[in-house]
Amino acid sequence: MTSASTPTKTIETETPRHLRSAVPVQTRSDRFKSTTVSDFPAVTGREVDWKYTPVGRLAELISGDLDGSPYAFDLTEAAGISASWVDRDDPRIGSAGKPEDRASANAWSAFEKALLISITGDDTKEATLTRSVLGATARGAHTVIETAPNSHATLILQNTGAAHLTENVEIVLGDASQLTLVTVQEWDDDALHAATHFATIGRDAKLKHVAVTLGGGVVRLNPAVRLAGTRSDAELLGAYFADAGQHLEQQVYVFHEAAETRSRVTYKGALQGAGARTVWIGDVLIGPGAVGTDTYEQNRNLVLTDGARADSVPNLEIETGDIVGAGHASATGRFDDEQLFYLQSRGITEDEARRLVVRGFLSEIVQQIGSPALQERLQAAIEAELDAVAVAV
Numbered sequence: 001m002t003s004a005s006t007p008t009k010t011i012e013t014e015t016p017r018h019l020r021s022a023v024p025v026q027t028r029s030d031r032f033k034s035t036t037v038s039d040f041p042a043v044t045g046r047e048v049d050w051k052y053t054p055v056g057r058l059a060e061l062i063s064g065d066l067d068g069s070p071y072a073f074d075l076t077e078a079a080g081i082s083a084s085w086v087d088r089d090d091p092r093i094g095s096a097g098k099p100e101d102r103a104s105a106n107a108w109s110a111f112e113k114a115l116l117i118s119i120t121g122d123d124t125k126e127a128t129l130t131r132s133v134l135g136a137t138a139r140g141a142h143t144v145i146e147t148a149p150n151s152h153a154t155l156i157l158q159n160t161g162a163a164h165l166t167e168n169v170e171i172v173l174g175d176a177s178q179l180t181l182v183t184v185q186e187w188d189d190d191a192l193h194a195a196t197h198f199a200t201i202g203r204d205a206k207l208k209h210v211a212v213t214l215g216g217g218v219v220r221l222n223p224a225v226r227l228a229g230t231r232s233d234a235e236l237l238g239a240y241f242a243d244a245g246q247h248l249e250q251q252v253y254v255f256h257e258a259a260e261t262r263s264r265v266t267y268k269g270a271l272q273g274a275g276a277r278t279v280w281i282g283d284v285l286i287g288p289g290a291v292g293t294d295t296y297e298q299n300r301n302l303v304l305t306d307g308a309r310a311d312s313v314p315n316l317e318i319e320t321g322d323i324v325g326a327g328h329a330s331a332t333g334r335f336d337d338e339q340l341f342y343l344q345s346r347g348i349t350e351d352e353a354r355r356l357v358v359r360g361f362l363s364e365i366v367q368q369i370g371s372p373a374l375q376e377r378l379q380a381a382i383e384a385e386l387d388a389v390a391v392a393v
Contacts, residue, residue: 028283028317029255033098037063037109040102049101052279052311054247057218061166061194062103066140068110074130080121081153083129085113092116092144096170097198097224104196104222107166110140117155119147119179126154126371132161141167145181149174149202154371157183160215163191171199173207175229180208182369186381187216189246194220203229203258210369211267213240213248214381222251227261227290234263238280239365239378241385242308244273251281254297256290265297268365270358274307280330282314286323294324301332302361304354355386 031049034040043062045055055062075083086092093114099105117129145155151174173179187193193216201207213219225234240248254263269278280299301310314328335357343353359382366378 028285031100033100035098035108037105040105043102060138064138066110067137068112068140070113072133076128078125078127080125081119081127083117086116096172096200103166103194104168107140107168111142114142114144117145119151119153122150124152128156128158130158134163136162136164138164143169145171147173147177147179151177154180160186162188166194169197173201173205175202176204178206182210185213185216185219191216192218197223199225200228201232204231206233208235211238218247220249224253226255228257230258231260236265237365238267239362240269242271242276242278245275247277249279253283256286256293260292263295268300270302271308272304276308279311285317288319291322295326298329303334
């Protein structure tokens, strides 16, 4: 230790480019960003954005060679919603955000063409894009979703089957447009999926982003939303159910950049089985120009069996004092004995009472999607999860 009387010498040096992402930062928006994978150091699992992740299981997506060729997909017909492949030099690529981690940069470095989904027209419409034949080859992908000013739509991204996929999804909302984007992960049990969803929201525009994750061996889905236009609005919802051996992770970032913006973040998860693991990290940054901000984020986890673990880390940074409100909350626990007693006192068996509690717990999120057919199907999928392993304290 240096004493107060001992002279010290300060040496100022510039952090090497390839090490900048490892340097701790005080503000979430100051993290190093690059679209080139070689700009990021090797991932060890000790980094702030990787310390909860089983990096060994995702090694091929973080640093391995990736197939970036276009893949097969199916898009239901809806007037005003179209999909096409565009070249890497398309000016819309990069307009919503840039990678902050090596897996995201690896996908960006690898993709040959980006899938562009264009949404136009002020009438309400819904379409589903399904990916079910990606296979077990390590793959990098890029998607851009662009809404025209004043357009309205619900877009469902349905993921099933085998996959070893790292990808970036850019979401660009034009002024006064409204988009409900639902991403559903029902991958095979051994699937690997690392995704970053970048969104930028224009003036008077509203994004409802819903992430439902029920399948996959390791799924790491990180939504990053920038409220760039005055009076822009973001609602981020998530529901997840982890079984034995599954790792389901979400790192949410909401940046209030413009004035009079609003955000609500609500994620709820259930876990059962040995080795079931969920991670939720919520970062909200209210920038110096975001006067009149109204924001709240919360995460709730229900642990159904021994051997399951849920990590929940809410963070809030405020750089202006002129706001409407800001807050966050997090809770992880087991069944509420009073709820069980109430149900059993009305003739419901203990097993069925537990099922009702879990169903109601996750249904709060599912019922806000706004697509009746999808809501019904997801409710059935949750029932199947409950059937897979007997629910016990």
